[in-house]
Amino acid sequence: MAILLTKESRVIVQGMTGNQGRFHTAQMQAYGTNLVGGTSPGKGGQRIDGIPVFDTVLSAVQETGADASIVFVPAPFAKDAAFEAMENGIKLLVMIPEHIPVQDAIAIVTRARDLGVVVIGPNTFGLISPGEKTKMGIMPNHIYQAGPIGVVARSGTLSYEIAFSLTNAGLGQTTVVGMGGDPVVGQNFVSVLEEFKRDTKTQAIVMVGEIGGSAEEEAAEHIKQLGKPVVAYLAGRAAPPGKRMGHAGAIIERGRGTLESKEKALRAAGATVVTMPWQVADAVKSLV
Amino acid sequence: MKQYEYLAKQILGTYGIPTPPGRVVDTPDDASQAVREIGPVALKAQVLVGGRGKAGGIRFAQTSEEARTITQAMIGMDLKGYVVERLYAEGKLEIDQELYISVTTDRNTKTPLVMASRAGGVEIEDVEDGAIVRRTVDPRVGVEPYFGRELASALGLEGTLFKEFADLVVKLYRIYRDKDAELVEINPLAVVKGHLVAADARLNIDDSAIYRHPEIQRIDEGSLLEKKVQEIGLAYVELDGDIAVMANGAGMAMATLDAIQFFGGRPANFLDAGGGASVEPTAQALGVLVSMDPKVILINIFGGITRCDDVARAILQVKEGVGIPVPLVVRLVGTNEAEGVRLLAERGIDAYSEMAEAAEQAVKLAGEAG
Numbered sequence: 041m042a043i044l045l046t047k048e049s050r051v052i053v054q055g056m057t058g059n060q061g062r063f064h065t066a067q068m069q070a071y072g073t074n075l076v077g078g079t080s081p082g083k084g085g086q087r088i089d090g091i092p093v094f095d096t097v098l099s100a101v102q103e104t105g106a107d108a109s110i111v112f113v114p115a116p117f118a119k120d121a122a123f124e125a126m127e128n129g130i131k132l133l134v135m136i137p138e139h140i141p142v143q144d145a146i147a148i149v150t151r152a153r154d155l156g157v158v159v160i161g162p163n164t165f166g167l168i169s170p171g172e173k174t175k176m177g178i179m180p181n182h183i184y185q186a187g188p189i190g191v192v193a194r195s196g197t198l199s200y201e202i203a204f205s206l207t208n209a210g211l212g213q214t215t216v217v218g219m220g221g222d223p224v225v226g227q228n229f230v231s232v233l234e235e236f237k238r239d240t241k242t243q244a245i246v247m248v249g250e251i252g253g254s255a256e257e258e259a260a261e262h263i264k265q266l267g268k269p270v271v272a273y274l275a276g277r278a279a280p281p282g283k284r285m286g287h288a289g290a291i292i293e294r295g296r297g298t299l300e301s302k303e304k305a306l307r308a309a310g311a312t313v314v315t316m317p318w319q320v321a322d323a324v325k326s327l328v
Numbered sequence: 329m330k331q332y333e334y335l336a337k338q339i340l341g342t343y344g345i346p347t348p349p350g351r352v353v354d355t356p357d358d359a360s361q362a363v364r365e366i367g368p369v370a371l372k373a374q375v376l377v378g379g380r381g382k383a384g385g386i387r388f389a390q391t392s393e394e395a396r397t398i399t400q401a402m403i404g405m406d407l408k409g410y411v412v413e414r415l416y417a418e419g420k421l422e423i424d425q426e427l428y429i430s431v432t433t434d435r436n437t438k439t440p441l442v443m444a445s446r447a448g449g450v451e452i453e454d455v456e457d458g459a460i461v462r463r464t465v466d467p468r469v470g471v472e473p474y475f476g477r478e479l480a481s482a483l484g485l486e487g488t489l490f491k492e493f494a495d496l497v498v499k500l501y502r503i504y505r506d507k508d509a510e511l512v513e514i515n516p517l518a519v520v521k522g523h524l525v526a527a528d529a530r531l532n533i534d535d536s537a538i539y540r541h542p543e544i545q546r547i548d549e550g551s552l553l554e555k556k557v558q559e560i561g562l563a564y565v566e567l568d569g570d571i572a573v574m575a576n577g578a579g580m581a582m583a584t585l586d587a588i589q590f591f592g593g594r595p596a597n598f599l600d601a602g603g604g605a606s607v608e609p610t611a612q613a614l615g616v617l618v619s620m621d622p623k624v625i626l627i628n629i630f631g632g633i634t635r636c637d638d639v640a641r642a643i644l645q646v647k648e649g650v651g652i653p654v655p656l657v658v659r660l661v662g663t664n665e666a667e668g669v670r671l672l673a674e675r676g677i678d679a680y681s682e683m684a685e686a687a688e689q690a691v692k693l694a695g696e697a698g
Contacts, residue, residue, distance in 0.1 A: 115536065141537035142433055143508055149438045150467050165632075180632045180663055195579025197630045200662070201683065204630070221578065223510075224438045250579055253435050275582040278589035279598065316590055317583050318684045 041241035042169030042215040043190065043232075044132060044158060045108070051176055052100050052130075053078040054121045055112035056088055060136075064112065064178050065089060071181045072173030076104035097128045108132035110166065110176045118162065119144035126157050134176045135161035135220070145224040152226060159226025164218040165196035171214060171241070179216070187212015189324060190236040192229060193248035194219055194255075198275060202248055202320050209321035211328070214242045229259030237266050244269045244328045246320060247311070251276030251299050260305035269327040270311040273320050274302055329533045332374040334416040335545055336531035339507065340514075343499045347526045350418035359399035360392035362417035369417040371398050375410040376549055381450060383408055388420060421527055426516035427483070428452050428460075429497065431504040440465040440504060442475075442497065446483055448516040471501035492524045507544065508537030553616065560612045562601055569594025571694050572622035574613055576601045576634045584628045587683060593691030596622045601634070610642035615650060623697040624655045626690040628683055631662025640668035644675055655693040659686035 051068070055061040056078025066089055069075050077092045077100045084095035094100040097109065109125045111118060115137045125133050126148075133152065140162045152159045160167055166177015171186035179196070183204040189211050193199035196218060203216050214236070219227045229247060236242045245268055249256040256274060263270050277299055303313045312323050331339075337347045349366050352374075353359045362369055373385035380386060385407045389395035395417070405412050428448030434441035442463045447455045461482045465471055476494035485493050496517075503512050511532040518527040533544055548555055557564035563578060567585075571593050575581040578600045585595040597620065601613050617625050629639050639660060646652060660668050660679040669679045680686035 116539065139536040141508055141540075142510065142534045143505065143537065146433065146438060146440070146467050178633060183632075183662070193579075195577060195582075197575075197577030197632060197634075198579030198583055200632050201580065201583070201630045204661075223433060223435050228436070248579070250582060255435070258436065275579050275586060278585040278595060279582050316587060316684065318682070 043235040047172045049108045050076045050106045051108045052106040061112035097124045110134040115139040122148045138163040161220035163222040164220035167217045169215045185212040188243035190242040190245045191216040192232040205321045230262045247272040249274040256302040257305045260309040263309040271323045272306045272311045330376045331531040336529040348419045353415040353417045356396040356399045359395035363392040363395045366419045368420045372416045373412040374414040377408045423518045425519040428515045430513035432511045508534045565598040569596045570623040572596045572617040572625045574599045575628040587687035591688045591691040607642045611645045614646045623694040627658045635664045636668030637664040640671040657690040
């Protein structure tokens with residue numbers, strides 16, 4: 041089992057004929073993702089690696105029954121692509137691009153809530169379910185293996201580091217989710233933890249967080265009633281004080297957002313907090 | 329992208345929010361002219377850093393001559409690490425009361441957030457929670473006039489102030505939306521002779537949206553070195569240690585700094601070489617690290633989209649070009665790892681596969697370098 045993304049997911053790639061789209065289409069296909077089509081306005085009728093290209097998401101959905109989409113279009117066109125997907129019935133939407141304007145991200149996640157669409161990102165490496173041999177994202181294929189650990193992260197390469205250390209320790213993963221690095225993203229730790237809670241195959245969860253915001257603190261309040269062990273690693277112990285957004289940032293966070301406040305909250309909730317990435321696998325091993 | 333106060337106020341003005349009369353001051357002559365036009369003025373350093381008043385960045389002048397002298401002293405002064413290049417002369421206000429208002433984005437609710445208080449001014453961050461009114465905005469609805477009235481009512485404002493405040497909330501939200509602002513803030517929002525005036529203002533534009541705002545002035549921030557690296561398209565922050573660091577991905581770069589500190593070392597910088605940087609930008613970034621003259625350089629790469637052989641080629645390009653005169657510690661794993669490690673080994677560089685070992689070695693070498 042896995043969360044959010046399974047073998048049954050019927051996936052299209054929006055922006056399939058661009059450099060990035062083409063490269064990752066091949067990678068996703070090689071991994072085993074059920075890719076049923078792609079879009080590229082004006083290029084409908086072509087095939088890329090045997091996968092049909094459509095002009096619009098509407099025709100892609102009509103022809104293929106797609107229910108998931110991964111978006112590779114440049115940031116200025118990402119909002120349009122996201123709405124095109126959502127209005128045509130896509131229920132899992134992975135937004136890879138970085139530098140999407142925050143106002144556009146707000147519009148996307150607001151519409152997603154109304155329609156019951158799960159948005160991963162923006163500015164994410166995507167998600168991967170190794171046991172299902174399926175991924176929607178740009179992560180390297182070889183560092184994951186099937187197993188009982190759920191991973192949820194904010195940052196890409198750091199999550200690769202940790203997933204690979206789990207794999208090397210014989211601890212495979214149900215699903216690894218990248219929430220995305222932007223200020224406004226579709227998921228938060230709480231929503232992903234809730235998915236892992238329901239997944240019977242997931243026995244323990246690794247949270248990879250970082251300084252800033254208060255997502256980790258919110259998650260802590262949720263961990264208490266999760267019923268599954270959580271190992272948390274947060275980056276940014278040595279980082280300089282982040283750029284402050286005038287007074288408003290300080291007022292919103294009110295002492296939250298620092299590494300100390302996050303780790304304290306997570307420990308109080310019963311999570312195992314480690315201070316370095318290479319300590320994660322050992323901590324997980326002692327729990328499962 | 330932060331805007332200077334005077335630019336923020338120009339934009340507030342175009343939306344009909346009252347600001348004091350003012351003019352930009354680049355020379356002592358400008359300042360003396362400002363007093364002739366406006367009367368007694370506050371001379372305010374235009375820098376992108378908070379706490380300006382407490383640091384001596386705001387001074388008052390009664391006469392043209394005084395304004396001239398003060399301007400001479402202020403232009404070129406160092407204010408919390410920023411050199412003052414320009415002042416804004418503004419009519420001195422007789423302030424009866426200071427309020428606070430801002431519109432920003434709330435990461436948790438993923439909506440705009442309006443915050444207001446009757447306890448504005450420099451101590452706003454220390455005001456107790458109960459004295460701040462927060463209202464999230466439904467982005468589908470936006471801020472209609474009733475929203476402003478409710479906020480004014482929640483603050484307990486009455487009469488003229490009630491009406492002016494309610495009206496101002498609508499305008500401020502319009503700026504937040506129209507200009508793709510991360511933050512638009514008026515603090516203090518002054519009460520002068522019974523009317524509201526924006527005594528100070530901040531406007532930060534979302535960097536990702538700047539492309540669709542040709543009307544917004546482009547403002548550079550950061551040290552020369554920071555700008556140089558940012559021009560290559562990489563994220564860079566200077567720190568005060570002696571171990572120069574390059575890693576790929578922001579989280580990975582942060583974790584690398586943590587690892588150096590864990591083993592007792594001090595990082596010299598934060599450099600995110602990006603999730604998929606190719607040979608040329610990586611070599612340029614490494615060139616910048618060499619120019620910083622650190623004791624040790626630590627490169628920590630987990631190749632996903634980034635290919636280890638590209639990183640190795642970049643390292644060799646710099647080593648054989650400008651040269652790398654300090655000890656170099658490389659950790660290289662992931663995509664095309666074998667090829668990258670082989671390329672480096674051929675030229676006498678042994679790559680580590682464990683991040684902990686590489687960080688420990690870098691700290692050890694920095695210690696030996698004294």
